[in-house]
Every structure is written in C-alpha cells, then in structure tokens.
Amino acid sequence: xxxxxxxxxxxxxxxxxxxxxxxxxxxxxxxxxxxxxxxxxxxxxxxxxxxxxxxxxxxxxxxxxxxxxxxxxxxxxxxxxxxxxxxxxxxxxxxxxxxxxxxxxxxxxxxxxxxxxxxxxxxxxxxxxxxxxxxxxxxxxxxxxxxxxxxxxxxxxxxxxxxxxxxxxxxxxxxxxxxxxxxxxxxxxxxxxxxxxxxxxxxxxxxxxxxxxxxxxxxxxxxxxxxxxxxxxxxxxxxxxxxxxxxxxxxxxxxxxxxxxxxxxxxxxxxxxxxxxxxxxxxxxxxxxxxxxxxxxxxxxxxxxxxxxxxxxxxxxxxxxxxxxxxxxxxxxxxxxxxxxxxxxxxxxxxxxxxxxxxxxxxxxxxxxxxxxxxxxxxxxxxxxxxxxxxxxxxxxxxxxxxxxxxxxxxxxxxxxxxxxxxxxxxxxxxxxxxxxxxxxxxxxxxxxxxxxxxxxxxxxxxxxxxxxxxxxxxxxxxxxxxxx
Amino acid sequence: xxxxxxxxxxxxxxxxxxxxxxxxxxxxxxxxxxxxxxxxxxxxxxxxxxxxxxxxxxxxxxxxxxxxxxxxxxxxxxxxxxxxxxxxxxxxxxxxxxxxxxxxxxxxxxxxxxxxxxxxxxxxxxxxxxxxxxxxxxxxxxxxxxxxxxxxxxxxxxxxxxxxxxxxxxxxxxxxxxxxxxxxxxxxxxxxxxxxxxxxxxxxxxxxxxxxxxxxxxxxxxxxxxxxxxxxxxxxxxxxxxxxxxxxxxxxxxxxxxxxxxxxxxxxxxxxxxxxxxxxx
Numbered sequence: 138x139x140x141x142x143x144x145x146x147x148x149x150x151x152x153x154x155x156x157x158x159x160x161x162x163x164x165x166x167x168x169x170x171x172x173x174x175x176x177x178x179x180x181x182x183x184x185x186x187x188x189x190x191x192x193x194x195x196x197x198x199x200x201x202x203x204x205x206x207x208x209x210x211x212x213x214x215x216x217x218x219x220x221x222x223x224x225x226x227x228x229x230x231x232x233x234x235x236x237x238x239x240x241x242x243x244x245x246x247x248x249x250x251x252x253x254x255x256x257x258x259x260x261x262x263x264x265x266x267x268x269x270x271x272x273x274x275x276x277x278x279x280x281x282x283x284x285x286x287x288x289x290x291x292x293x294x295x296x297x298x299x300x301x302x303x304x305x306x307x308x309x310x311x312x313x314x315x316x317x318x319x320x321x322x323x324x325x326x327x328x329x330x331x332x333x334x335x336x337x338x339x340x341x342x343x344x345x346x347x348x349x350x351x352x353x354x355x356x357x358x359x360x361x362x363x364x365x366x367x368x369x370x371x372x373x374x375x376x377x378x379x380x381x382x383x384x385x386x387x388x389x390x391x392x393x394x395x396x397x398x399x400x401x402x403x404x405x406x407x408x409x410x411x412x413x414x415x416x417x418x419x420x421x422x423x424x425x426x427x428x429x430x431x432x433x434x435x436x437x438x439x440x441x442x443x444x445x446x447x448x449x450x451x452x453x454x455x456x457x458x459x460x461x462x463x464x465x466x467x468x469x470x471x472x473x474x475x476x477x478x479x480x481x482x483x484x485x486x487x488x489x490x491x492x493x494x495x496x497x498x499x500x501x502x503x504x505x506x507x508x509x510x511x512x513x514x515x516x517x518x519x520x521x522x523x524x525x526x527x528x529x530x531x532x533x534x535x536x537x538x539x540x541x542x543x544x545x546x547x548x549x550x551x552x553x554x555x556x557x558x559x560x561x562x563x564x565x566x567x568x569x570x571x572x573x574x575x576x577x578x579x580x581x582x583x584x585x586x587x588x589x590x591x592x593x594x595x596x597x598x599x600x601x602x603x604x605x606x607x608x609x610x611x612x613x614x615x616x617x618x619x620x621x622x
Numbered sequence: 623x624x625x626x627x628x629x630x631x632x633x634x635x636x637x638x639x640x641x642x643x644x645x646x647x648x649x650x651x652x653x654x655x656x657x658x659x660x661x662x663x664x665x666x667x668x669x670x671x672x673x674x675x676x677x678x679x680x681x682x683x684x685x686x687x688x689x690x691x692x693x694x695x696x697x698x699x700x701x702x703x704x705x706x707x708x709x710x711x712x713x714x715x716x717x718x719x720x721x722x723x724x725x726x727x728x729x730x731x732x733x734x735x736x737x738x739x740x741x742x743x744x745x746x747x748x749x750x751x752x753x754x755x756x757x758x759x760x761x762x763x764x765x766x767x768x769x770x771x772x773x774x775x776x777x778x779x780x781x782x783x784x785x786x787x788x789x790x791x792x793x794x795x796x797x798x799x800x801x802x803x804x805x806x807x808x809x810x811x812x813x814x815x816x817x818x819x820x821x822x823x824x825x826x827x828x829x830x831x832x833x834x835x836x837x838x839x840x841x842x843x844x845x846x847x848x849x850x851x852x853x854x855x856x857x858x859x860x861x862x863x864x865x866x867x868x869x870x871x872x873x874x875x876x877x878x879x880x881x882x883x884x885x886x887x888x889x890x891x892x893x894x895x896x897x898x899x900x901x902x903x
Contacts, residue, residue: 318841320659320666320706328843357708359841363649385843389855396850396874398881405844413838414663419892421663422691423838424885498877545842546860 146190148255155260156185163478167448170332170416173475174238179217182267186215188252189259196249197261202595203301205229207246207261214264223272226265227279231304232297232343232594234273235326237266238335240591241469273339279304279346286310288608291375293360293548296324298381298581298593298600300347305601307350309610314375315347316358318382319412325383325582326590328404328412331442333449337411361551366577377576377604380563381597384542384582390434394492399428399500403439403539410446428534429453432503434489436466437587440539441473444481447537455481456533460488460508460521486510488521490528492536502532542587552577562586569603570596578604624707627680629700632762635687636730637696638672639704644679646709652737653715653832653864656681657840659706660695667691668837670809670863671710672733684733684762690889711840712863715830717741720804722748724796725771726789726818728810729755734832735809736766742807743770750796750803751775754789754810758782790817797825805830808867812879816872829867833858835875836882850874 144150159175160166166173177185189211197207206225213222226233242248242262250258271277288311292299295317303313321327323340347354360366360382369375387402389395406425409415413423431447433440436459447455457476459466462485466473477483489503507527510519544561556564556573563572563579570578580596582588605612628640646656655670667689673682687693698704715738723742727735732753743749751771755761757780767774775792776784785792789810797803805828808818815831822829835858837847842860849858850871856862 318708319839320708328839357706359708359711362710363645363708387843387845389845389848391855395855396848396871396878398878402845405838405846408838408844413665417663418885419889422665422889423663424882426881426885498874498880547842 146187148190148252151188151190151252151256152184153256155188155257156181156263158260158263163475163480166333167479170449172336173333176270177263177267179267182214182264183217185260185264186211189215190252192251196251197246197259200246200249201229202245202591203229203598205246205265210268211259211261211264214268219268219271220275220277222268223277226268227272230265230594231279231301231346232269233265234269234339234343235297235335236591236594237262237264237269239330239589241589243469243471245591269343273342278349279308283307283350284310285312285351286610288312288610289314289375290604290608291316291369291373291378293366293378293380294318294324294382294581294583295322295354296326296381296383296581296593297590298597299324299379300344301594301597302379302381302578302580302601302604303347303352303597304350305598306604307347307352309601309605309612311605311608311610312351314353314355316360316364317354317356318359320356321412322354322356324381325385328408329439329442331407331411331446332416333445334442359547361547366548366552366555366574370576376608377578379597379600379604380548380572380577380579380583381581381593382545382548382583383593384544384562384587386543386545387538388541388543389538390489390540392489392491394494394500396498397492397494397500398498399426399534400492400536401427401538403433403435403443403537404542406443406537407439407446410450416450425450427452428500430533431535431537432456432458432489432531432533433537433539434458435539435541436461436463436468436473436483437539437541438468438472439587440537441468441476443537443539444476445479447535448479448481452535456484456531457481458484458487458489458503458505458531460486461510461518462486465510465518484531486521487531488523489531489536493530500534500536502530503536504528505531542582544583560586569606570600571603571607576607623703623705625703626698626700629698632684633760636760636762637685637687638733638762639683639685639698640680641683641704641707642679643681643707646707647674647676647679647681650674650681650710651714652741653712654710655712655834655840655863656683656707656709657711657837658683658695658704660691660698660704664705665691666706666838666840668711668834668840668859670734670832670834671737673737682733684730686730689886690893693890693893708840712859713861715741715864717745718805719745720747722750722800722803724750724752724793724800724803724806726752726793726806726808726810726814727754728789728808728814729760731808731810731814731832732763732767735807736763736770738807738809739767739770747804748772750800752777752789752792752796754778754814755783756780788817789814790821793818793821797821797827803827806867812872812875815867815870816876819867819870819872823868826868830864831867831870832864833862833870833875835878849878
C-alpha cells in the first residue's frame, strides 16, 4: 500500500520567516572564543527544511558555485533521512560544516531561492551546517571505493580550492599530494577565520575525510623554495598540478608612519590569534603585541574578524574605520551586525592619511580625514572623496590594516613562463583554469584576488575536471548544472 | 618530524643542530633561512641556515638561547626530533664577481656568515674575516673561518681573546689598509650591522647585511618583518633577508625589534619558574 500523498506545499502554506538561528548572548560571547551561532537542533532543521517547496526549476543550484543539489539534500532532511542528506550534499561539497558557516548564502543560493521572491528565503546555509555537523558527530565519511588509476597530481596550498580539487581528483582515482607551506593544513580556514566563527577542531575533522580518500598532505613545504613547479612536473612525476595558494600578501596603504610598532596587517594579526593561538598566550608562545585602543582599517569580512578578535582579546575600545559608508561595506551584513552587537564602533566615511608615533617608535595616533561619496567608480560603488580641511587626530595604540591582499610573489619568481595578469594574479583559461604552463592549473584567490571560500571551491572543482581531461581520464558524473562563475 | 642527527653545545647559551632534512639541504643556498617550530602552541622562529650538506642530507643551525623557545629547545637531545622545519626561505645570495671581500660576523651571526665566506673563497676572492664575540668562552668555528680566510681577525668585547672591543674597530683598520675592498658582508645583531654600515657608508663601500626580524610565517603572508630600505617598505622574508646595508633604516629596524620584548621577558620568567634548576641563569 502506498502512503497517502502529503498535501502539496505552496508559498502560502509554509512559514513566512526563516527559523531563527540560536546565538550566544552578545555580552557573554564578547568575552569567550566559543562559536557565536549555535546551530539548528534537529527539530529546527527539519522545520526549516519544510519551508523548501521543492521547485521544479530551482534557482538555488545555479546560485551555488559548486552546484550542490540543494533541494535534494533539503528533502532528505525534511524526511529525517540525515545520512542521505549528507551523501547528497557531500557529493558536491566535501566541507559542508565549513561552508554552512562561512558561505555568503545571502548573495548566492539564498539570493535566488524562489521562496525568497515572496518571503524570507529558505535557510539553506543553516540546514547545510546542520547536516555537516551531524556527519562529524556521527563519523560519516566520504570514503568511497577508489580505484587507483596510476595518475599523479600535486596541489599547492591546502585551502578550500585545493581541498575541493584534491577530493574530486582522488574520487576519480588520482594519487593526490597536497603541499602546504605552514605547519598545519587548511590555509585561510586556519589562519584567517577566527575560532568563534569556525572552530579549528571542525576543520581538522572535515580534513580527515581527505585521508580516507588516500590524499597525502605534506606540511612545511613551500613550493617555489623547497621544490619548484618545474621540479614537481619534471623530476617528481606529477602529470598535473593545481596552484591554490590564496592571495595572502597583505596590502598596506603606503602612508607615512607604517613602520611604527603596533601596526599590523590583518594577516599578521589574525594569524597570530587564529593559527598561533595568541588568545591562549602565555600558554601558547605567540603573543599579539596589541594594545588597548584598536582601529581596524577596512570594512570587509576580514576587518570584521579583526574587530571581533580585538574585542575578545580584551581591547577597551575597537573602531572600524572605513572610507565609504555601511551600505558600501563589503562585509556580510550578518558580520557587521554581530560586530555592532559586540561593541565595535564604526567610523564610516573616514580614512587615515598618516600615522604618528611616540619617541620609542610606537603608534600613538592616526591623522584621519573625513570623506564624502562622489560619482561611482570602476567597481560601481560611490567613490569616496576627501573633504578638504576635515583632518583630525584619532588616538589609538594599535592599527590593523584589513584593506585586502595581493598575490604572493614566490611562485611567480620561481616558475618560468607562468603568466600573470595586470594585478599580479595568475592568468588562467576561464574554461579550464589552466595557466600558461601546460598541465599547471590554478584557482581561488590567487586567480581572482581576495574572494570567498565557496568561490575558491568552485574554481577547484572546475580545475579538477579539466585536470582529469588533461591526464586523459574520463570525466564522469557531470554536475547537473554548471555553476555560473 | 626532523631528526637532530648531531648536537654540539658551543657555550652555555649557544648550540648547534645538524638536522636530517634532505629536501631542504638539496634546495639550500647561502643566504637562505628556515622557520622552526616545536610542541603544542609553539611559536615559529626564523633562523639563518649556517651550513648544509647535500650528500648527507642535513642542514646545520646555530641557535642562541635568547627567548623562551630557543631556551626550551636546548633540552632536545641528539637523536630526538624537531616537529616543524620549513624552508629554505628568502632569496639565495647572489654573488657578484669580487676580488677582495670583508666578511664580518658577530655573535650568532658568525654561523650564517660561514657558508657565504666559503662561497666567496670558492669564487676566487681574497677573503678577510672579522669575527666578534662577547668573550672567549662564546667563540666557535674559528677553525672553519681560518680555513676559508686569507686574513682572520678575532675580536672579543672583553678582550679575553684577540682584539679587545667591537668588530667595527678592526673593520675600520682593514678598510683603511685595503682601499681595494669591493664589498663588505656583515651578519650579526642589528646594532652591530648598523655600526658596520656607519663605518662603510662614508667610504661608500658596498655592504650587504642579513636581517632577521620577527616574522610569523616567513613566506610573505604576515608582513611583520617589514623594513624600510631606500625609503621603500620591504618584507625581509620574501624581498630579503639580505639587503644593501647602506639603504636600510636601522633605527626603525631596532625599534621594531622591541615589539614583543615585554611578552618575551614574561615568557622567559614563566619558563624559569617551571624549570628552575635546569636552565642557565
């Protein structure tokens, strides 16, 4: 006997708003390093999954850079078949617990969710996180029976782009080795994103899945110095390589006074705290060397991380200084909101012009200028224009630059024939992610400049397909829909 | 994990490690450095490579117990393993053809000066070496320097061996006597390199210095090692570690070296409390 068909869900029958995400209270969390958002309970996840109307022509899949079968895994959650939900999800995304936390869903899958046309979109990211966490809790793994095919590929860097590329290749039977420059794998997930947004234990556990697929990880290996790309390709037997090293070369503003003590790049500041665990100093060896009155320059996600880290590190005052307004700030709205809740003060339309130090070489103030918004610039955002005569002194003892990154020069200097674009990033074919060197592919921030985890993963996936083709292997499991890039 | 295949104690605070690291040994050139790290929560410490042996697959580091990490690492014994060793890092030294060179090494800087001196000698230069130590009991590698130097001057701050005083005295004399010196290499504490440049700059003698500022990753990611050279900001890890000494802003470098002093003192105090009897006072 067949079960009676459920009544058809429509936009009129579902809950109008997203199931709220449980969060730590702002006052409490500003003093600890535990996760800010606590994740859905089973009931909450199933309830939110029930808001998905299982569109015949869903927008969400195309909105996802790795083209996850979103209605598919959400349906399984609604049916309480969580293992199936994980299998559907993991077929396209090997890092669901990570992506469920750090993807900007509001500009991707949830932005094109059909439900979102009339009501709040389905909380896809929150359900994804629930499934990812469930898998970690229950020890579900990706392990599939992999048949080695004798082909070898090298990944350079161990961030999200390389991980995704590695998994896709390993699943096809390629012998994959990841080379990581630091002492631990994960790239920006480890050094960039703070513990309270993405617990480090979770990254390690999600990375464990790689080993199940036979992927080898070599840490302390700086490609370009220890081995060069020509060496990998000619002497070490790799038929193809993927460069996913990120764009971790910090930009400074080039204003006077940047040599004073107390000035950090966000990379240095966050690496000290996240990777080297300065928040446990002196139990860990690395301190931050920060003061009590912190100004973070910039208003992207990295700037929000730096602000919120400063609050937790015990700064008395934390200011976010940005030359445009809240509307133009590149950070996710949720991040700005969380920062505000935790006590970060925002100085919009403000830019430093020079840094002043004391006689011992430590920062004591910034000279800032007020800005106003002019005509749109090349990025389409209103151009900030200095207001003449509006200079003022802003007393701080710590300044963190979070104004973006550039390409690291090591690979370019040591890889003859590797073509770069005008901005210094690696030039690739848009269809295959292949660089100017046959067999060498690249993706993620080192190609696009600073972007998001999921975009890097999308590039890693695209490169993996092209790498399989390059190695003469059959590309199976054509993704249902290719993500728009 | 990197095995310590040989360990020598040069003085109460200075020690040598020969580490099994065949890939690094193969890629290493004079001028390169490495980053070491050990233990849970251990910090990353940059050290200039003092020697490498491609055949044996080893690199040599000479380490001075100046901070918590380098002090605690004195307890690692021959045959034990270091957790993390990353390198070679920085630019390898580019050797111009020179006829006469002065190599100045101060304290711990004597060690990384050695492979460069050897390279100068192999390239056919007339080599004059000046090595300086605080006192006689801190001296090391004198025999190695003798073998590669046409002239060798040893200076000790307290006069317990060789010339009494800093390396700058002999440097001045050598340059006065040898107006045909093509270049000076100076490696040692920042204050010593600054003093050497104060001698060479008025004479306009090309001077190469090797900088070793605090850094986290050593690969260009953090920018903590930035230094002003010729009015421009450079990163010691990827643009250096060697620079034209006449262009380096040493005052800024010296001020930046104090960034973490108070934390280091506190960490040392804690370490001493934990291991009261095992550590040198």
